[in-house]
Amino acid sequence: MSGFTGRRIELTRLSGAWALRHPVFVKPPSEKSLPVAVCADGSRLPRTGEGVGPDTPVLVSDVVTFAAE
Secondary structure (H helix, E strand, O other): OOOOOOOOEEEEEHHHHHOOOOOEEEEOOOOOOOOOEEEOOHHHOOOOOOOOOOOOEEEEEOOOOOOOO
């Protein structure tokens, strides 16, 4: 867990994120191949599209609720 974000952030492949079965925040690390989103689980993530495939790198983290910004 990061002391800065208060949550664990992991770099993985989209194929690994597809297997997640809990709410998850997902975003590409640098490009815009996927929309930044909170998903109910990994099965809701895109499987096809331009620049999207099983080896597409993504950052995944737990969903957080901010008390204040």
